[in-house]
Amino acid sequence: MKRMNVKDLITSTQFNEEVLVKGWVRTIRGSKNVSFIALNDGSCMANAQIVADSEKIPAEILDKTHSGAALSIEGQLVESKGKGQLNEVLATKIEVLGESNPDEYPIQPKRHTLEFLRENAHLRFRTNLFGAITRVRHAMIFAIHDFFNHRGFYNIHSPIITGSDAEGAGEMFKVTTLDMLNPPKTETGEVDYSKDFFGKATNLTVSGQLEAELAALAMSKVYTFGPTFRAENSNTSRHLAEFWMIEPEVAFADNNDNMDLAEAMLKYVVQYALDNCAEDLEFLEQRLKNEEKQKPESERSMPLVEKLKFVLENDFERITYTEAIDILKKSKPNKKKKFDYIIEEWGADMQSEHERFLVEKHFKKPVIITDYPKGIKAFYMKQNDDGKTVAAMDVLFPQIGEIIGGSQREENYDKLMTRMKEMDIPEETMWWYIDTRKFGTVPHAGYGLGFERLLLFVTGMTNIRDVIPFPRFPKNAEF
Numbered sequence: 487m488k489r490m491n492v493k494d495l496i497t498s499t500q501f502n503e504e505v506l507v508k509g510w511v512r513t514i515r516g517s518k519n520v521s522f523i524a525l526n527d528g529s530c531m532a533n534a535q536i537v538a539d540s541e542k543i544p545a546e547i548l549d550k551t552h553s554g555a556a557l558s559i560e561g562q563l564v565e566s567k568g569k570g571q572l573n574e575v576l577a578t579k580i581e582v583l584g585e586s587n588p589d590e591y592p593i594q595p596k597r598h599t600l601e602f603l604r605e606n607a608h609l610r611f612r613t614n615l616f617g618a619i620t621r622v623r624h625a626m627i628f629a630i631h632d633f634f635n636h637r638g639f640y641n642i643h644s645p646i647i648t649g650s651d652a653e654g655a656g657e658m659f660k661v662t663t664l665d666m667l668n669p670p671k672t673e674t675g676e677v678d679y680s681k682d683f684f685g686k687a688t689n690l691t692v693s694g695q696l697e698a699e700l701a702a703l704a705m706s707k708v709y710t711f712g713p714t715f716r717a718e719n720s721n722t723s724r725h726l727a728e729f730w731m732i733e734p735e736v737a738f739a740d741n742n743d744n745m746d747l748a749e750a751m752l753k754y755v756v757q758y759a760l761d762n763c764a765e766d767l768e769f770l771e772q773r774l775k776n777e778e779k780q781k782p783e784s785e786r787s788m789p790l791v792e793k794l795k796f797v798l799e800n801d802f803e804r805i806t807y808t809e810a811i812d813i814l815k816k817s818k819p820n821k822k823k824k825f826d827y828i829i830e831e832w833g834a835d836m837q838s839e840h841e842r843f844l845v846e847k848h849f850k851k852p853v854i855i856t857d858y859p860k861g862i863k864a865f866y867m868k869q870n871d872d873g874k875t876v877a878a879m880d881v882l883f884p885q886i887g888e889i890i891g892g893s894q895r896e897e898n899y900d901k902l903m904t905r906m907k908e909m910d911i912p913e914e915t916m917w918w919y920i921d922t923r924k925f926g927t928v929p930h931a932g933y934g935l936g937f938e939r940l941l942l943f944v945t946g947m948t949n950i951r952d953v954i955p956f957p958r959f960p961k962n963a964e965f
């Protein structure tokens with residue numbers, strides 16, 4: 487007999503057919519004579535209803551049927567007499583594939599806190615919530631590849647181990663095979679990385695951008711989708727030490743093309759979620775509503791699906807950094823010193839409180855900020871003619887702040903070299919990057935989308951540690 491997954495089974499009207507289904511017990515309830523088992527296999531939110539009659543199923547089997555146990559069930563599919571499901575399976579044979587001790591099983595059929603589930607991340611896939619998040623995460627990965635594939639982009643695997651620091655931020659994890667207790671030293675007493683595995687100091691990548699640029703300057707349109715690592719000690723609900731980033735890079739494109747691409751991509755993947763994840767989004771929307779019940783009405787967020795549709799229906803607001811700073815300086819929270827960081831002058835780095843003010847209070851829609859001061863941005867960004875700003879663009883979203891960061895790149899050899907010197911970027915290790923500005927350089931642009939930040943938006947979850955299966959953050963690399 488061919489096994490059916492729960493998703494196909496629960497919508498089937500092939501009544502009286504013999505079926506085989508396997509999965510894990512969510513709950514079991516009933517009387518001495520008949521038990522009702524809710525069985526889930528991850529294929530969808532809903533459970534299959536299994537009816538186990540004590541005349542057909544031996545007591546020793548039912549005695550082992552607890553939440554968390556894995557079962558294989560054969561039976562007859564019949565129309566359900568009860569409410570809440572179309573059909574049920576009258577079990578003729580139940581095999582307990584994996585037992586579960588009900589006294590020790592952490593996932594009880596009740597509401598657990600997110601904190602508790604984080605500590606039990608090995609089992610949290612077995613909850614409705616993490617089943618939903620896992621399915622939405624998968625759908626978004628698929629949607630992103632779909633979007634770029636349709637537009638003729640090539641997917642590039644950029645290296646995970648690198649010798650360069652793309653963002654120049656220096657928040658990197660070292661990769662080494664040297665003996666930490668007794669590393670080889672140079673004559674001047676420093677660690678001698680020439681003796682290390684790669685013959686030089688290496689680290690985990692913070693971005694695949696620089697390599698994506700190399701590929702774009704031959705393939706025209708490329709994107710990376712890979713893990714990135716940042717050793718910044720930010721214990722916030724929006725930062726991970728290991729996160730996934732999507733980085734498109736396009737030749738013959740400027741910063742306006744870049745913004746158009748970013749907006750089209752975000753709208754495409756949000757539409758994809760609405761079209762393909764309706765059941766999970768409905769569940770996530772309800773969760774958010776319950777979560778926010780205690781909050782005063784004015785602080786509650788828009789219902790999830792409405793919020794997703796809102797992004798689709800509105801053009802993102804595009805303003806320059808200079809305009810944004812003017813708005814912030816004149817804003818109530820700035821004048822009343824309600825911001826943690828008061829905006830005093832042009833050149834200040836915006837914090838997420840400022841980004842969220844612009845998006846949630848001032849414009850009430852996604853905002854793209856362009857033309858930032860060069861002093862707060864990376865060396866590779868295209869320098870504007872004013873000598874002060876660069877052709878950068880950050881996309882800001884409600885509840886999240888920055889979801890995308892990108893720019894047009896400096897394609898002019900002399901300007902790039904001058905900027906690298908000013909910012910102390912070592913030329914020796916970047917010769918290959920500089921080479922592209924010598925051989926057929928052209929205007930090009932790209933951006934990075936933080937995949938987990940996108941998922942925060944689409945799922946309505948508020949902590950980034952809950953939208954990646956096994957989060958890495960300061961003092962935590964469990965599982």
Ligand code: 4AD
Pocket residue numbers: 652653692693694695716724725726727729731733734888889890891892893932933934935936937938939
């Ligand atoms: O703004 P960032 O640092 O940009 C870059 O890395 C560029 N090389 C991208 C490019 O132009 N190709 O990071 C891009 C995005 C941010 O907007 C944010 O969404 C996400 O990556 N991000 C993080 N997400 C989770 N945890 C962190 N610690 C993150 N740091 C950045």
Ligand code: MG
Pocket residue numbers: 888890891
């Ligand atoms: Mg950024």
